[in-house]
Amino acid sequence: MLIGNALILSNGIARLIIEVIVIFIFIVFFDYMFGWLERKTIAKAQFRHGPTYVGKFGLFQNLADIIKLLAKENVMPSTADRLVFSAAPPLLLALIIFLVYMLPFSNTLGISISLGLLAVFVLLSFAPLMLFLIGASSGNKFSAISAQRSVIMSLSYEIPLLLAVAGVALYAGSFNITNIVNLQAHMPFIVLMPIGFFVFFVAMLAELERPPFDLREADSELIAGWLVDVGSPYYAIALFVDYTRMFLGSLLISLLFLSGWIGPYLPQVIWLLIKAFIVAIVIVVIRATTVRMRIDRLMRFGWFWLLPLSIFNIILTFLLFVR
Amino acid sequence: MLTKINVGPIHPSTHGVLRLVVTLDGDTIVNVEPHIGFLHRGVEKLAENRMYMQNESYMEKIDYAAPMAYSDLYVAALEEAMGIQTKERAKYVRLILLEFQRIASHLLWLGTFCNDLGQMFTMFMWTMKDRDLILNLLQDVTGSRMFYVNMRLGGVSIDLPPNFEEHAKKLLDYLEKRLKEYEVYLEKNPIFIERTKNVGTLKRNDAIELGVTGPVLRASGVNFDVRRDYSYYVYDKLHFIPQVQTRGDVFARYRVRMLEMRESIKLIRDALKSMPEGDALGMPVKLISPPVKESEVKVRRELPRGEGMIFMVADKQRPYRLSIRAPAFINLSSLRQIAIGERYADLFAILGSLDLVMADVDR
């Protein structure tokens, strides 16, 4: 309530600063809670307790981990390209956080750009480039292999992702995310476009590099891929990147398909966060269940299944709704 | 262009310490060279300086996934050397405990196999829970969860407690239910099927020539099982059937072990029903061992990993030479034949399906 009043009453620079701070608090909150929730959920599905000692229910476990990671010495391999290797992870983190800022959080919070959807996905396609730079610059065979694998995977799954988004934009008639959410006031898009939702969900899992698509950090094959050689603070940045990408992905899924912030009684931002958490828990359950995919099966799945499905989805949407 | 990758001794795929030098051409494996010996403790030499019954504890530590099987193999060799017959009830008791040990070993294998494929420890935790229940049952019988030391000359050290039968039956029902769930969990997962079918095929003739035994051999279509062909204890009375699959790939080895677990459950049920009353206790341990009648003995048993054999030259109070055929060592030597021509990502699925325990390989 305080935040809402502050927003309504201020405008200009003051409002911008308040929005920046508020959304940053949301990002940090989601990252922290998602880390805790993921460990507890996976533990519960495996008949065990998760973290329980540090704080009540282990809530301070992530804090303890971050403090430990930041307090260690940074070690860099001698064969690595120092400039790129030091600069690329923070740049990636900055990119992802910037992308979160481009999404609207409610009718009043967050910016609302007329080409918002397009802008988000154009910028999102920079992420594979950064990941490749990180992997290739560490001078290590395992990182090089994992970098090339992740580039292949991102290439194969970008196109179905964009086509699914195009289906949504086609129906809504605009690229403005605020408009798209407000159009879902009566029926969320998941009901109207189930195939589009499926394609978007799977392609988003591949972009987020979450199981079953976690080739990059395949820790029983490549011994944690690019994370083999990173120093301790960079590992903390890697964790942040992973969780913030999850935040971005679940926000996108809930904004585009699950009618974003629309819901009764509670403030709009709370609804959006609740839906993002539910999507995140579903992704965690998928992580606990599946076996890792092999790279050729992954490409076959992307090119021969998802791409035709997404094209079919666009044609169907066009015929049924737009004409 | 050939690259050499060192899959080093420290290895997240929980097999123990194994170093593989893999030569790759792009993504295809051209050569695999295992370097072993990191866990060699010289068990065979240690055994030469200990008296007979002191060795039993060392034999168990060769295979830490199924210790009772090795202990039984050793005591059987001793019994043959000293000319001691196993008591009738003791045969049944040993069979029941060994088959429980086999189920526990296969459950451990299932968990680590799914870990290798990329599962995030879920299957591992579930199978560990079931294995833990079996170990609790064995703890009630023998007093220890892992290194039992309960085999004695002519029988066992402590007989089954009075409520063993009902606990065992409850556990067997639970295990049957869980095995069905595991099969659904894995076989209805198309990614698992894709990663295990037609991967790492071992043809029938190659399997026989390389000398592999156990589930790896039976998955390639060879119908050989020590429990039926060189039968011991009461396996012939209980109508034991070896489980055979013909395709020889990773999926077939997985199927053989799941079916073997089912078969073990059936064997335990039959043994519990037909077990005679009587005395199952063997000779207690004394400072002087019984006299040795035969000085060269050879005994074979079906361990969960394959066929284990002991060739012993027996001296008066201690073995003069103890030679152990460890099944995992021979199975590892077939890795090169299987893995050449496969993709690199499949190497770990193949390694997982061979069911290696490095302590068994290195002894």
Place this chain on the structure above:
Amino acid sequence: MLRPLIKTIGALGKERFTTKFPEEREIQPDNYRGLHRLDIETCISCGACERICPNKTITMVDANTERGRRKLPQIDQERCLFCGLCEEVCPTHCLVLTKNYELTANDRRHFIKRPEELR
């Protein structure tokens, strides 16, 4: 693909199997082979436990008892295999293995327990 996911969600509702050690501990059966306990007054100093131990864990050392100065077993708990052979050969059943299994120390020398400490 859907049935495995349903099974995982089903497992979320079942109860946990692990215990929060050291607040909750499991109970061992009576024949559990844990750490040793020696009854000093009944020991007849035969040395059978020293001879049967595979790992040469037990050594007979001089110790004071109510019956005078005798040789009693001293156990290096770090080397012990917990095989139970010493318990089995002891003729007077004065050396038994208890249910206690917790074994920690800051210094390796603290693991060598003299006969008086084996309670």
